[in-house]
Amino acid sequence: MNEKYPFSEIEAKWQKHWTERGTFKTDLTDIAQKYYCLMMFPYPSGKLHVGHGRNYIIGDAVVRYKKMRGFNVLSPMGWDAFGLPAENAAIKTGTPPRESTLNNIAIMKEQLAAWGCCYDWDKEVTSCEPEYYKWTQWLFIQMFNRGLAYKKKSNVNWCPSCATVLANEQVVDGQCDRCDSVVEQKALEQWFFKITDYAQRLLDDLDTLDGWPERVKTMQRNWIGRSEGTEIDFALVPREDGVEDSKTIVPCFTTRVDTIYGCTYMSLAPEYPELREMIAGLPQEEAVLQFISDSAKLTNIDRESDSVEKKGVFTGRYVVNPYTGDQVPLWVGDYVLMYGTGAVMAVPAHDTRDWAFAKKYDLPIKLSIQNPDKSLVLEEMTAAYTEDGICCNSGDFDGMPNRGAISAMVKFAEENNFGKGTVNFRLRDWLISRQRYWGAPIPIVYCDHCGMVPVGDDDLPVRLPENVEFTPTGESPLAASEDFMNCVCPKCGEPARRESDTMDTFVDSSWYFLRYLSSKDSSQAIDSAAANNWLPVDQYIGGIEHAILHLLYARFFTKVVSDLGLIDFNEPFSKLFTQGMICKKGPDGNLYKMSKSKGNVVSPNELIENYGADTVRLYTLFIGPPEKEAEWNDTAVEGSYRFLKRIWTRVWQHTEILNDSSLVPNMDAMDKPERDLFRKVHESVQKITHDLDGAFHFHTAISSIMELMNAVDELKITGKSSDQAKAVFRDAMEKVILLISPFAPHIAEELWAELGHEGGVLAAEWPEVIEAALHRDEIQMALQVNGKVRDQISVPSAASKEEIEALALENEAVLKWTEGKTIRKVIVVPGRLVNIAVS
């Protein structure tokens, strides 16, 4: 053994060892104690930085810990390889997306290995490879056949100058990031997945996810946004010029039907399908058309925002409030989005936004809820009254408490056939088509005779053609490839055209965790038996930024695949851990999440070279609570290095003692310092095990190991120490090595072998707590007077509350601070403190 800590040597040695022995290859048939640990697979963006590393290091530490606890752990890895950046790079540099992506994968794989992060690479998936996307396409077809994939018109960001669809990321302050033209909203035929059919199940099943962070479940609940309300049909008043409308009913959804007698106008979304027809030829037409095109330049966030002033325009048309028979004006409002029915009734007296809108455009306001002391006077109101109260001006419903009136009003609507009680969700269907090249082609064929036809199973995959022009031309890149577009109809065999859109990359990542179990199986998408054995995933680990979209889509896919009968579970991930991001100050001095574009990335390569992977791992885990964001500090890395070196040196100094297996600790033979260290060992084991099994608090686990090492050093062991002292020291050092091994595996393996153990640290058992070792004869307690600590006393651990109180009351400091005062109360908290309240 070398006095110096030769990290490069031992890290290379053990990484090779793990690979050669297949330590992380998982036998899928052994499911008695299975543990599926999954880290969100990365997008191959280039080089990994230390911010990415947090995810994999946390995962690897969990994998190693669970292995030591005897689990058969599955830890696979893959690549979310389709996406916008590779396509943008191709436009810029000319390197085909496939080439740059595969390059990046090779680099990132090496980096993972250099970190000591180990996976079962036999099960690797790469979403841009035909072997994978064939089955993404197959799943699309299953959904199409079940009516879960459908087409409809929808708005997209459109750059009129580039003649191309833009991703939200490419729109900066309402302008195209390439040419600065003002971006518009343009309605195009798009593919959707009917996730709204699953809204209720996605909501209900959140209650079963006990292993998910509460905040993620809350975010999903709010995103799904279930609300109970009423759908009411307002009849469109016929035009005076006799032109007939194709639709004469304007349905709207409201959660506040109790206010409907105060409805004084109605607003439509600018995208309302029949809007143009409704106003054609009216004097208001020009103004409305102008308004529609102005609204198309606003983002949804601005349109929904309460801080941006809402605009609207009168259509010239009226609708009838079916409760009152009154005609109310029909407006268009930019705050109304084309979701749900695309129409909202407006009650200015009882809705803040309607109040502001009515005041701005001088629309009538009508009171329909009176407050409990009946003191509301419309003329004196300065804001909408949104509290509960009593219905007024509401016909037969007058005098009813407004909440109670809702069911009566719904009943009335149902009896008179103009409305019904219904449930509305905020969740919208998932738009999955992209007018881009670098994605899985949507496997649909358009035939003049047969219409829309899914590609047959035998003809899958629909391969992405190479040699495609990526530069924007106004069409999907695939549409320009005649070889790709021309095909024959799977049904009638006549010449047909392919769908030229590709799928959202979220589709690829919504089922990869199912594919790992049979990634090489060319006969089916999912091996049902293997999936049923291994899923749900026991532990999913990834960034909080995926709290809603990815996790919701993965849950949706799992339910669909379950409905297809391919799996017998409903939720993909039993436990979820969301880690915080690593941030660092950028060149401008501000703190940002680590990313290439902010110029604040720290590469692991140099750090690993200078300090070793174990140091980088230890520091990454030590930086702070893993669920919170953390700021990277280059100089603090040194501390982790020093600690590992210290462990190394201690073993090097005492190899003789540490190799003497005849030294066995015996609690009866220990003197006080030995007994204290022995207790500390077991307190540490208890604390660290708790940290790893609970909240994944690696940072406090590592602190505990540091404290334990401080305690070990206090024993000041030498060759002349007693056998009992040596035995306790030896026991403590073995525990230190085992406890640190999930975090710093290379040095742990090396030292474990140095101590004469065979079979590797992963095969060693995780230390068990000896309860008796935790016992103390005396405990320290604080003495407080009026909540301020005035002294510390040591009391026998078996002392009763009365005995402790008596000891406290005769304490000198207590006497001093209570002198001349009246003792009101004495509170004894065993094991902690005594508080004496005086006045």
Add this chain to the structure above:
RNA sequence: GCCCGGGUGGCGAAAUCGGUAGACGCAAGGGACUUAAAAUCCCUUUUCCGCAAGGAAGUGCGGGUUCAAGUCCCGCCCCGGGCACCA
């Protein structure tokens, strides 16, 4: 704007159930060892008053509950994540 988090020393942070605020580490200062440096080891390190003993204040801000509040309640301020085509 809406939804979800967060705010504790010079810095990263700890405090598991309302019970001794600042564990552990970084940085800084002092010292030992050394021809010297590195490495290592020891000491100090929330702020203010004090030679000291000791005392007072203190967990973003303002209020409240309690014997006791970083922790619970009400109202603000600031920072981060998400907002459906970045992944």
